[in-house]
Amino acid sequence: MIEFIDVGKTYSNNMKALEDINLRIEKGEFVAVIGPSGAGKSTLLRCINRMHDISEGKLIVDGVEVNSLKGKEIRKFRQRIGMIFQSYNLVTRISVIKNVLVSFAPKLPYWRKVLGLYTKEHKVKALTALDQVGILDKAYVRVDQLSGGQQQRVALARTLAQNPDIILADEPIASLDPVTAKQVMDDFTKINRETNISVIINIHHVEIALEYADRIIGIRKGKIVYDGKAEDLTEENLNYIYKGQTEELQSNEMEGKTDV
Amino acid sequence: MYDRIFPPAKITLPNGKIVYEKKSRAPIILVLLVLATIISVRFTNFDLNTLFKRGHEFFVIIGQMIPPKWDYLNNIWKPLLDTIKMSLLGSILGSIAAVPAAYFASSNIVSKPVAAVAKFFLSILRTLPTLVTALIATFIFGLGTLAGTVAIFLFTIAYVGKLLYEQIENANMGSFEAMESIGMGRLQAFRYAIFPQVLPNYLSTSLFSFEGNVRYAAILGYVGAGGIGLLLDESLGWRDYSSVGMILLMLIITVYLIEKVSEHFRKKLI
């Protein structure tokens, strides 16, 4: 369970990226976070695994108060949370399986870590994760020979191999074509259903968000402006998330005209 | 082959699927490298002791080069200019001669056997170290800059020729065939269809080869093929290190300037 209590986040340049965030995400939910560019979606996600520190309030993940963690504890904590990026972030010069195995690296004894030797058990787990996302046959292929969709699946497998409780995905399909994007989203759904891992996904494609997520969180200028079931999201809600209030918009336009 | 000696490991997944993992080649490569190192140490009488005991001597020599002997400059100008002239002449003539050489080495223009023979000669020319070519040239053309120029000329043909025929073989053949079909000769079709495609790269390669040639030319004097190498050899022989320092300083400045100018034009070409 993830719980935000009055969370605020101000970047060092005084940019207020999040404000008064109150949120509760239960285990096994599939949540999509939508909002215009610069709204604070990535910031929200990165606070959950402590890639960013929050500046106000409390953030509790599975009973752990995230901001109280230090050094080694943070790294231990992060191992339980998977994260997926728009740019896949794989080492393209090595094989698929080696990329997946990296998720076991922090758990290896020192000599194995230096030599990069994994145990058979780890290899089985990594291959199982690759099987789950349907690219088992590519296990020993170099990553730079895979398509974008396949690479994102490798990233997903790497995260699965971590055996996480939560998967955070920051615009995982933004660089994929529509068909591949759907396949990757299907993978997310499958994993969410089969393993009960919570999935929180930042996404720009509203239709896809509505199609796949159970719950939608709309963010605008660092504040949550919609939080509810995907079916309940109206055209009006969307307008508000992406363009601000209708009246506000009109008055802005008027001002714009008088300026000219 | 390797996989037959070290069969792949079999990994069974919990769901019954079987994956074969090829054995890593890293251990055997490592063993071979270590062996090669040991053999090399034997063959070269490599001796860390000597290095630690006498290694500082090298820096003593460098220390003697600084400060360089400024008035030695007067002796340097002529051989330095000779070196530049040698590389310039060799590079220009070599680049020009590389065009027909590359033409006859391109298997998409001339017949396969002809191209193979031309390629063979080009690769032999490219393989012979410039200094060796220069040495042979001194026997044929006598001591002096001519021998050096010939050596650079030959190397440039081989180097530019190789890169050029690779370009030609990768060029778009559509327009070449079109021109041949309207009755142009092979050579003419090459001139109007292929040459414009490879021209910028050809010029850039020639410039690049000129840059490298200046460096090579600097040592050719050592075998009597003219240029500043002779002076270097003499001063080193006399252990006149401050003069050596001056020569090297001038050489570094010259090479640097030539590189910068050539880089400027190469960037424009691509």
Place this chain on the structure above:
Amino acid sequence: MDAIEKQLHASPRNLRYIFTIAILILLLFIWSLTTVNLDNVSESGLGIAAGIIGGILNPDLDLLFSFTSQGVLYLLIETIAIAFLGTIMGSILAIPLAFLSASKIVPKPVASVTRLLLIIIRTIPALVYGLMFIRVTGPGPFAGVLTISLASIGMLAKLFVDVIEELDTNILESLDSIGCNTFEKIRYGIWPQLFSMFLSIIIYRFDMNLREASILGIVGAGGIGAPLIFAMNAYRWSEVGSILIGLVVLILLVEFFSNRIRNKLVRG
């Protein structure tokens, strides 16, 4: 002025530019012609050329295939050994220098000074290093190894830096999110990226070093260069022929394999 008009005006200026450059090159060409002087060309040149060609066509096969320490095979192995050890030592020295000249990693002034040092190292001909090292270790292949090491550093470091500056650092973010510490990030994020590229560069340089090592004998730094010169000065052309054949075959073989390995490393 629309685009077409612009093109129209650009074209003649371009022609003038090309014309100027062409004239300049022509002048340089004429200037460089002044260096050629045919006085030293002797009558015997043709005879010697014939001798060399005869020697290559008619090589001293005993010398080519004998395993004694004067044989071509032995000398070629010695040359390879010089190039091999020199490449390894040069690479070891070049790696720290490369990091020291990457402006992404160290402060600008440090990077600039290291770069200048590398340019100097790169420009000084290997033969000069050879002559200096002979004064340090005495003549022989050991001096050759040291020479090759030092002469390789400049180019190796320069190519290494390019790889370092092009590192993909996004991966580090991922490793952070997995919970990796700094050592793990370097071992699994940086090292695999550097390894294959560095190796490919090192193999390329080994290829060059082999050519370099084959002439070092001329200054007494071991390898096949010295016997080549002796044979030539003594007009023993069939000996020259067998040495040249051995050298060319070796260099072509090494080039072929090094290209194959490098292709495999870079393209996978």
